[in-house]
Amino acid sequence: MADNIVTATDASFGSIIAGDKPVLVDFWAPWCAPCRLIAPFLEEIATQYPDKITIAKLNIDENQQTALEHSVMSIPTLMVFHNGRPAARIVGARPKAALLHDLAPYLA
Amino acid sequence: MSESLVIIGSGPAGLTAAIYAARGGLAPVVLEGLQAGGQLMLTTDVENFPGFPDGILGPELMDLLRRQAERFGARLLPGDVSRADFSSRPFLVEANGSEEYLADAVIIATGAEARWLGIPGEERLRGYGVSACATCDGFFFKERRVAVVGGGDSAMEEALFLTRFASEVVVVHRRHEFRASAIMARRVLDHPKILVRWNAVPVEVLGEQAVTGLRLRDTITGAEEDLQVDGIFVAIGHEPVTGLFRGQLEMDHLGYLITKESSMTSVPGVFAAGDVADATYRQAVTAAGTGCRAAIDAERWLEAQE
Incomplete structure (x- = not known):
């Protein structure tokens, strides 16, 4: 995983999403093919907008508590947290252009 | 500079076309699409692909096809096609909203995607069950x-x-x-x-x-x-991914591309392979077979243009 992406766990989740910089959390698992598909897009977004958004990945296989708390029942699910609260949710793999479109409010 | 052949899609049809075209010296560009590897990437055991008596995992089979295509010089690129213009030659294929490729011939192997029920509650609860x-x-x-x-x-x-x-x-x-x-x-x-x-x-x-x-x-x-x-x-079936080609290529009422002589679509130089033009069989092996046909057809057609 690229070094500009944060690895979130059940233990660290609360502190990662706190703060006024938006955090995009990628709920994923190693056996999920569509998750692998969007992984490079997220790395590129992390590289392009390091000052605007933090990108974090949460492996739902190892961190079921957080996935459960946020009712994640399909992966990949991307959630944007702003000031510790959920602000946006994208379910399923999307082309990079579509992701950028949906994330535009947090990248400006 | 234009490419000899651009292949859109990287399932069994697209990659088999790439193997044949690459061996034919066309150095094809394969735009893999958002779902690189196609529908088999979402399956587990493939038990009916000839040559694998013990079955093979879908993603593993696609990895093998991919390596076979690359070995002969196919260039696999992670592009998702956003626009295509077949009105003049060379054809124009745009990926990721900005990268443009010019191609003397194109093979469309965009496959099919899952169909939804279209009933109340379905879209709202997608991702919630x-x-x-x-x-x-x-x-x-x-x-x-x-x-x-x-x-x-x-x-x-x-x-x-x-x-x-x-x-x-x-x-x-x-x-x-x-x-x-x-x-x-x-x-x-x-x-x-x-x-x-x-x-x-x-x-x-x-x-x-x-x-x-x-x-x-x-x-x-x-x-x-x-x-x-x-x-x-x-799991009620699939529909062909042909939205980008509407108005440019002939399709049937369900959106499947219509091929005329062999694998050629209504536009000479544009060929179709796999599920995108197959409402009947829709198997990995039939997709691979039509990918082979499309590559041979494209190669012969290109030769005839010179």
Whole structure:
């Protein structure tokens, strides 16, 4: 995983999403093919907008508590947290252009 | 500078076309698409691809095809095609909204994508219990009751996969027998965790924050009933991915590309392979076969243009 992406766990989740910089959390698992598909897009977004958004990945296989708390029942699910609260949710793999479109409010 | 051949799609059709075209010296560019590897990337065991007596995992098979194509000089690029213009030559294919490729010939192997039910509640609860990918989302339904809608091989495969997690799997099918192959249907009918609800069509997905049930209508009596389930997996077939080519290439009323002589579409120099032009067979091996045809057709057509 690229070094500009944060690895979130059940233990660290609360502190990662706190703060006024938006955090995009990628709920994923190693056996999920569509998750692998969007992984490079997220790395590129992390590289392009390091000052605007933090990108974090949460492996739902190892961190079921957080996935459960946020009712994640399909992966990949991307959630944007702003000031510790959920602000946006994208379910399923999307082309990079579509992701950028949906994330535009947090990248400006 | 234009490429000799651009192949759109990287399932069995696109990659087989790439193997043949690369061996023919065309150095094809393969735009892999958002779902690189195609539908097989979402499956587990592929038991009917010739040459693999013990079966092979879908993603593993695609990795082998990919390596075989690259070995002969195919250039696989992670582009998702956003626009195509076949009105003049060389043809224009745009990927990721900005990268433009010019091509003397194009093979379309964009395949098909899952069809949804189109009933109330389905879209709202997608990601909250409604799914079209058991291998992705089955995990979330440990010891829960789930429904699979459909009666073909995909539905059978999803149902059998879900038995690893779910306490019970209810297969909902609108007819009184499955369209699936006999061996897959038998496995489902014999499975102790799978129940089949025949002659029923889903009319509404129930639930506020997450799926709580599926409302069914009996196709014979017309009576409605609510099935209590936490997850609904839709496996009612696929539709061809041809939206980008509407108005440019002839297609049938379902959107499948129409091929005339051999694999050529209504535009000379544009060829079709795999599920995008096949409403009937839709198998990995038939896709690979038509990929071979399209590559040979493209090669001969290019030669004739010189």
